[in-house]
Amino acid sequence: MKLFLFVFAIFIVVAVPVAEGSRILIAAAHGTKSHQNVYVPLTKELVARGHHVTIISNYEVGEVALLDNVRQIWIEELAIDVSKFPNMFTVMSDPWKKIDMAVKIIETLIKQPSMNAETTYGDPRVQQLMASESFDLVMISEACGLTCYPFGWHFKAPTIAMSPNVLFPGRAALLGDDEHHSYVPFLLTSYTDKMSLYERTINYLTAKFFQTFVHDWHLDTVHSIFKRKINPECPPFIEIEKNFSLVFTNSHPSFSYPRTLPPKVIEVGGLHCRPAKPLPEDLETFVSSSEAGFIVFGIGSAIRMEEMPEEIIQSFIKAFTRLPQRVIWQWKGKVRPDLPQNIKAVPWLPQQDLLGHRNCRGFITHGGLNSLQEAVYHGIPVVGFPFGTDQSHNMGRAIQEGYALKLEWKDITQELLTTAIHDILHDSRYKKSAKRLSAMFRDQIQPPLERAVFWTEFVLRHNGTEHLRLGSIDLAPYQRALVDVYLVMALIFITPILLMFFCVRRCCRRRPAVTDAVKKQQ
Template structure:
């Protein structure tokens, strides 16, 4: 085994001119398929550079170098199989759906199953790591693994990090122009919107901690070795070396970031490759009218949409000049029009990069939104949950998208939006302009992520990047304590001035009035 490792390292050395030998744990055992896709390019790139990778994930990624060891502790079905119907959840509203107690219970059940897997115990007992990279949004219940290994850590937010995550790095996001991920606001808010944004941002952070984080902390302290001695979740996050955000300033609203909070949005984007023959023939034969690509992502099952909604899509598609390629979970569908082709799986970026594509109909997941811009394709957004509303609204304000509400969709609304996006060239032009912007960078997002990962390794956690703001509470950070003292001092000074004026008035004006009285008597 040792000789094989040396050979692999020597082989990589001959290709790359270096062999690092650092050991990195990718901690994403409760990550959804889309979350894993964020990490895969970084994992592969680091493995190809000679780092030894151990990946804890519900998905076994393909085409990984031999330096990447993959351990599947639970499956995607264990994680996502019994999630509530997303279309019914949509009717509840985004915030209520995200904080739904059944969803939280489902995540905790999956976490218990994770801890009961003996492979996790083997890793905890027998492995040592130089760095831990963790998908922080869904894996709170395993954050105790970081202090267990006594290694530096990089937290990765698979969306533009909300304030309750970046705050631990001292990077508080002003609610005056950074909208809460669950609100349909832009970065230019009215007074009432700023008030609502501030209140909801604070309320959600409080509820997230009470409903999810505290229970997750109890869980890892119960299951991990010496768990009662491990620090709490807040302390673990505050001691992390760096945060990677899957965001990009041209797609997400620009925000102030400290040097240890790095934007790496679009790590997974890549030029299109040649499509499988049958798919390529269907799309290439679409001619000058082109084709439409329709996908609701990996979590939402299109086959579970209400029957009346399915018929709306079919009826509209049957009237279009364009062909439609539809990601659908079964191979057949009743009354399927001849211009529509179903597929259980599609190489999304290769389809988006096809020259005949005219429109991408998507749920508005962040990865899909990033890919549509990278390939310069207009978007019809049909958000279902999470940050998808905000993603689509940002795309709409960016001028390359339109949104249609999926739970009350009608043929008129859908057809009108499709024709507007296809027939009006400004949407495609805007998408192409943004495509040039996201590619106009000094280094690719993946190269950037690799550089900063190795930077943390080289500098033993890079503590010199940490801002003193990490140690400040809310009142200190916004100098509200200073403002309170200054206000008290100002009030006191005004009071003293008034008292002095009153005393002077009495002494001067009082004497004059007394003198006048005496003069009158005389």
């Protein structure tokens, strides 16, 4: 009996603190809905392990709304209003409207951080949170995330930054590494890791422009707003950034360009990918009744398919009509009466469940990173129609790996569509490449979600990752590049040569007194 009581007491002492879990703040008040794919699966897993999670978001996260131990602070004013932007289908077909769109995006990037800061720090719920609560860990989204940088410092908690894509420009340098512009293409370009001199030059200038004017330029502005509204003693953001415990990137060599990474960077790309679940009965009946299989057609949540110009819609309809395969078409508007029998329009696309279905043959997409990750995970070849942002970059990698074709919206015709779809369905190279990448992506020592959970709890257990901090963080750029060392070596090499030169010159210099005496004797 005494032994039982002793064991029970030990269990209470050890197990209860673990069962209580840690208090985690996820600050992701900016960006698009697709960025939730990085932190929502992680939130669900952390909650299942007994942690308490608070989410600050600009969209309501429906997947975790009913979970215990999850609290949401939903800042509706920060949701992206797509109505302010022109019709993307029209933009992609008109070069002048592309310029107008680029100007509008730059204007938004210039104004957004300060507006985000004023709105976030001015929200009464956030102010109450900052004034009266504490957290063991802060996780921030790096999508326009300057506003979230000081949360970890304020709560005296370690911080994990989460990138919705690859490592952002400037982040590697802050972690003590080089940016590697020579082979790491900037995510808003269509370049690959094999760049010409011209492309490397443009790649460098574009990345530096993004870092300087989208990031560095706003550091002081957002910092001053935080000091005014929340805490006047906040140190410069650049010092806070250098002390992040980890950075999670939504990347993996199977769908992102490989690069060297500092030890504080953990790749967790595709952590939202999962095996397919059973489809709703009507969809299952539709996709299972065709021996030729089916194709999925979706372009994400940010762009409304029904805004597509009628001539492009007709090109798709006519191309799909000629296919023996069936087509699941993401369509949120009123269903068109002119769709042929092999097309089913659905307002909500259970994309992973469709891509993982045994009868899925191909995927037509805008080239969003999450969509391509799911295509790779399920081994499905792709036809991509990028709009902008990182989509051309993503498609460039997909084409390089051999499982995708890219078309431009301005070039769409029935014939071009039919040819592209026929190629990915019947040219075995695309299917083999998709299956090869799927096998590589799944062949990891631990799944990306499990890896993200491990490192999150690692930071909690050890209160940070000081042991992973590179000594180069404290060096100036010229010191990291060994410019001072090269100068010393040059001096060591050049000094003896100079001394020898001056000695020889001195010895060989004409001596007037001796010369004149010799002349007189003659």
